Amino acid sequence: MRKLQRGLSETFRTAGRSIVLLMLVAAGGCGDANSPYVGTVRPRHGPNELWINNSSEPEWLDPSRCSDSTGGEIIWNTFEGLVQAHPETLEPLPAIANSWQVSDDGRRYTFFLRPSQWSDGQPLTAHDFVFSFRRLVDPQTASKYASNGFIFTGGAEIARGEASPDSLGVRAVDELTLEVELVDPLPYFLNFLSFYSFMPIPRHLLADLDRRGIDTDLWTRPEHVVCNGPFRMTEWQFRQRMVFAKNPRYWDAASVKLDRVRLAMVESATTALNMYTAGEFDWPGGNTSLPAEFLDHLSGYQDFHQHPYLAVYFYWINTQEPPLDDPLVRRALSLAVDREALVKHVTRGGQIASADLVPTGLAGYEGLGRPVHDPDAARRLLAEAGYPGGKGLPPVTVSFNTSEGHRQVAEALQAMWQQELGIEVELANQEWKVFLANAEQMNFQLCRMGWIGDYADPYTFLELLTSDCGNNHSNWSSPEYDRLLAEANRQADPAARLALLRQAEALALAEQPLIPLYVYTRSQLIKPYVRGIWGNHQDRHPWKYIWIDEAFAAQGGPMPSRRTFAPDILSFTHSTETSRRHPGCVQFPTPLDWHGPAPHPLPSPVARRQEMSP
Amino acid sequence: MTNPATSTAASEPRRPSATTAADLVAGTSLWQDAWRRLRKNSMAVASGLFILLVGLVCLVGPPLLAATCGYDAQTQDLAYGPQPPSWQHPFGTDFYGRDLLVRVLVGGRVSLSVGLLAALLAATIGTVYGAVASYAGGLVDTLMMRVVDILYALPYMFLVIILVTILGKSLLLLFLALGAVGWLLTARVVRGQVMSLKEQDFVLAARSLGTPGRDIVLRHLIPNTLGPVIVTFTLTVPAMILQEAFLSFLGLGVQPPQPSLGSLINDGANQMLVFWWTLVFPGGVMTLLLFALNFLGDGVRDALDPRMRT
Secondary structure, eight states: OBOOOOBOOOSHHHHHHHHHHHHHIIIIITOOTTOSSSSOOSOSSOTTEEEEEOOSOOSOOOTTTOOBHHHHHHHHHHOOOSEEEOTTTOOEEESSEEEEEEOTTSOEEEEEEOOEEOTTSOEEOHHHHHHHHHHHHOTTTOOTTGGGGGGBTTHHHHHTTSSOGGGSSEEEEETTEEEEEBSSOOTTHHHHHTSGGGOOOOHHHHHHHHHTTOOGGGGGSTTTOOOOSSEEEEEEETTTEEEEEEOTTSTTGGGOOOSEEEEEOOOBHHHHHHHHHTTSOSBOOTTOOOOGGGHHHHTTSTTEEEEEEEEEEEEEEOTTSTTTTSHHHHHHHHHHOOHHHIIIIIIOSOOEEOSSSSOTTOTTOOOOOOOSOOHHHHHHHHHHTTOGGGTTOOOEEEEEESOHHHHHHHHHHHHHIIIIIOOOEEEEEEOHHHHHHHHHTTOOSEEEEEEEOSSSSTHHHHGGGSTTOTTOOSSOOOHHHHHHHHHHHHOOSHHHHHHHHHHHHHHHHHHOSEEEEEEEEEEEEOOTTEEOOBOOTTOOOOGGGOEEOHHHHHHOSOOSOOOOOOGGGOSOBOOHHHHHHSTTOOBOSSOOBTTSOOSSOOOOHHHHHHHHOO | OOOGGGHHHHHSOOOOHHHHHHHOOSSOOHHHHHHHHHHHOHHHHHHHHHHHHHHHHHHHHHHHHHHHTOOOSSOOOTTTOOOOOOSSSTTOBOTTSOBHHHHHHHHHHHHHHHHHHHHHHHHHHHHHHHHHHHHHOHHHHHHHHHHHHHHHHSOHHHHHHHHHHHHOSOHHHHHHHHHHHTTHHHHHHHHHHHHHHTTSHHHHHHHHTTOOHHHIIIIIIHHHTHHHHHHHHHHHHHHHHHHHHHHHHTTSSSOTTSOOHHHHHHHHHHHTTTOTHHHHHHHHHHHHHHHHHHHHHHHHHHHHOGGGOO
């Protein structure tokens, strides 16, 4: 999933707002200098309400089309797929599918659905899933994430227009039984199935809109939308906010504690921080990062949390665009970047410098460990390419989406390339949707991107460079690379599979179609009265489990005892117990229950797993 | 003569201002008078000197600092990072370890030159436009001034942002965009001025001698409107600097790594709670500069105002 990190205000509105908020903060937000928390600890809203930030307007809210984290956050909380991810371990738990069966060769799954309803009262059936999966790979949908559907037999052929969508290996046996056939026995299939691309689509709504002559692309608007998840959108003020209300027809509505969620669209990280301080946000949310300059200062507060994050930050290179069509120039650019200095002095959040595409420490996978900085080699490569000392090299442009954080990284890289290689670099910042459109049309030379692992397996990162991946924005492809990945997925032996994946990664990075910079970490502020958020490596925090501790909120004082987290958790460690069940799964060494016990017990994977066997 | 300011002009139309004061030997001309009054205004004189000083320092400071201390506005030292003010770095260093003093000076250079050039462009367009509209009169005047009214009704910054977005983000285009939108006030002032001038005897005289319309506008009317134009100009410069700062604050102005006062203030505003000096110094310089420019503008206006004559 594409990662939007943090945003910078580009409008009068936000600029004005930040000034007002700064005044607010100065006036009383930080009144108590000895408070262990940042800003106010009394909620500004009624009970059972949550105010968070989404940073930017999402590009799509349609599960088949969305491919970025701003839309993902909303889809995950308004739809529910066959399985859901455990909020802490991300293990697959039964959701709309009550139980399932796997064939011996691991390629055929049969899901038994629980009877459930759409938010308009229509019954949800296996046909809705069939419709959705076909729609995902249908070339008419033009989904950037169509490649997610290539795991089903026939998916890739359908996307290429060689077969009809009806031939997809997904079948409704009856109203509540779904049969799925996979191309390869993917070890991560069930983990992956909780991803938002695999949510059901209300086909009855689309048919109805079509009949009434309304553009079916508008089906996700609040006046039309029908969903099956814990929340439903009730209000959407463009570039202002979205409001969500609890969906009473959700199958597990009894577990949902919040009545209302307000999602703001504040791009600036500094503004978001000020709004958090003033109590306008209970939690800046998954798509907002904290401004790097503040991290040292904020880490002393008790509502500050940091956890590792299975995501890489990198720069795409448009490999057709001179002078970047020369692999020597691309490798020189990569080697000239001082990644250690970048994470230590610019991003400042304990990120891990990495020149590899697959994050270091992903369980079972031996990373390439490519050099993170070698300016001498970079200069040599550039001279070899015919540009000694950068002479004769035309200026290159770096595009990034509007945000302080991306600008800081871009400015640092600009100076590194200028100082080490003598390359002139221009910066272009663009609004998120414009930026995505330009990336898609290959209308850039270098552009920044972040990629969140959709499941804990190297394949989720390596797939980015395959020739038919809609999110491959490098113009680079290699039949040999595609072959290695396909072969790896056919491998039953996990070790041999990972070795093939590693070989593919080495092959691709030798050509440097992208410049990996670092592995993300997440630093967050969460008001102490917000409970039911767990740290996990995909930074997925379902609103379903979140609740407001009214007792704490009313008292407004510090909590009696709290855990603080040592920085040594900032590495992906690997729990043998989990990886045996789900090879390649990344886990935390200790559970991060950030806010004490939940009001209801968390779904227990062990207890539910017995239900699974039919 | 109803207007004492034009008493000399009526008998002998003046040539452009720079030469006028030197040419008229006898008596005190308007310009000598204005200069004398301006000198008496200590606030304006101090402001003028301050602006000259800042301009000079901005001009010679960066190369001097580069030569003596090796500081330049663009070379980063990430490991050094943001350091509070010290004797070594009087303004401290920024997030990327660059000396802030050099950056403020280079930024001041950019801001001052954008302000002056944009104001000059605005004054030129406005003067010519206003004079032509007024001299032509009738339907042409009505049409031209309605265009000004329409542009006036549109939010000014909005137009500049559209122009910058369409034209691209370069320093040259930035001042073109600011100047191209900022001439409206000058046009109105000049038009009003010319309205009263063109009915006066010296214009009639010029016309009866067969002077072509173009020459009347350029040689007789425009030079006589210079007083108000200079006043508008001096007050436009700080406005333009502020606009440039605002655009850079929004990320539409000067592009990194090049600093301008506006972009420095934007960086500083984001970090002010942790690195206060990154906001205080660029903000302080900007504030003082704007005050000085406005005091000077006020002084010039008072000096050129005939009613202030004792």
